[in-house]
Amino acid sequence: MDFIKLNGQNTPSPTVTVGGISVFKEFLPPSDQLHLVKELRAVAAQAPVFSPKTKSGKPMSVRLTAAGDFGWFSDQRGYRYVEQHPSGVNWPEIPDAIMAIWRAVAGAVPDPECCLVNFYGEGARMGLHQDRDEANFDWPVVSISLGDDALFRVGGTERGGKTESIWLQSGDVAVMGGAARLNYHGIDRIKFGSSSLLKEGGRLNVTLRVVR
DNA sequence: TAGTACCC
DNA sequence: GGTA
Structure with missing residues (x-):
C-alpha cells in the first residue's frame, strides 16, 4: 500500500500490476475527480473533441482532444503528433492539476508535452495498439481514468501473445513505463452508466506523454 | 490492426 | 475471449 500526498491529504492507493503496467487504484479522491472534469470541459470548449480516422479509413469510436504543445491526430496518412487542433487553434495548456498527477507518479522525468483527452461514449472501445509515435520510449505514459468503468487489456510487445485484463475505475491512475512501455494495450469495453x-x-481517459 | 464482425 |  502506497501513500501519496495529494490535496494535502494522504491518500491510500493500492497498486496492482497488469502486464507490467502499474495501476494505482483509487489514486484520485472524488473531489479531485470532479475538479479534473471541470478542467477537461474547459479544454474541450477551446479544442472540441473529434473522431480521428484510423489508417484503414474507419473512424475511431473514441472521440478525443488534447492539451499541451502537441495533440495526437490520425488519418489515412498515419498517426502523428500535431501542434494544432484540426480547426487550426492551438491546444490549450495542460491544467495544473493534471501536471501534478504526472509529477506524483511519473518519476524523475521531463514534463509531458501532450495531454490526450479520450472520451468513451456508450459502446466506444479502443483496439489493442502500441504507443509508438513518440521520439523516445524512455519516458513513461501516464493514464488517468474518470467516469465509467473500463475493461483494460494488456499484452506484450508482439501481437498475438497472451493478454491480461483489469477493470479500471474512476480515479485510477496507470503508469506504462520501463519494459511495459511498448506493450500492446486497449479498452475492450466500458460499463456505460456505472459511474x-x-x-x-x-x-x-487522460494520457500524458513526452513526445519529442 | 488506436477496427469490426462473428464465433464459442 | 479468440479468430478472421
Missing part, C-alpha cells in the same frame, strides 16, 4: 461522475455517462 455518476459524468452526468451523461461515459468515460474520460
Whole structure:
C-alpha cells in the first residue's frame, strides 16, 4: 500500500500490476475527480473533441482532444503528433492539476508535452495498439481514468501473445513505463452508466506523454 | 490492426 | 475471449 500526498491529504492507493503496467487504484479522491472534469470541459470548449480516422479509413469510436504543445491526430496518412487542433487553434495548456498527477507518479522525468483527452461514449472501445509515435520510449505514459468503468487489456510487445485484463475505475491512475512501455494495450469495453461522475455517462481517459 | 464482425 |  502506497501513500501519496495529494490535496494535502494522504491518500491510500493500492497498486496492482497488469502486464507490467502499474495501476494505482483509487489514486484520485472524488473531489479531485470532479475538479479534473471541470478542467477537461474547459479544454474541450477551446479544442472540441473529434473522431480521428484510423489508417484503414474507419473512424475511431473514441472521440478525443488534447492539451499541451502537441495533440495526437490520425488519418489515412498515419498517426502523428500535431501542434494544432484540426480547426487550426492551438491546444490549450495542460491544467495544473493534471501536471501534478504526472509529477506524483511519473518519476524523475521531463514534463509531458501532450495531454490526450479520450472520451468513451456508450459502446466506444479502443483496439489493442502500441504507443509508438513518440521520439523516445524512455519516458513513461501516464493514464488517468474518470467516469465509467473500463475493461483494460494488456499484452506484450508482439501481437498475438497472451493478454491480461483489469477493470479500471474512476480515479485510477496507470503508469506504462520501463519494459511495459511498448506493450500492446486497449479498452475492450466500458460499463456505460456505472459511474455518476459524468452526468451523461461515459468515460474520460487522460494520457500524458513526452513526445519529442 | 488506436477496427469490426462473428464465433464459442 | 479468440479468430478472421
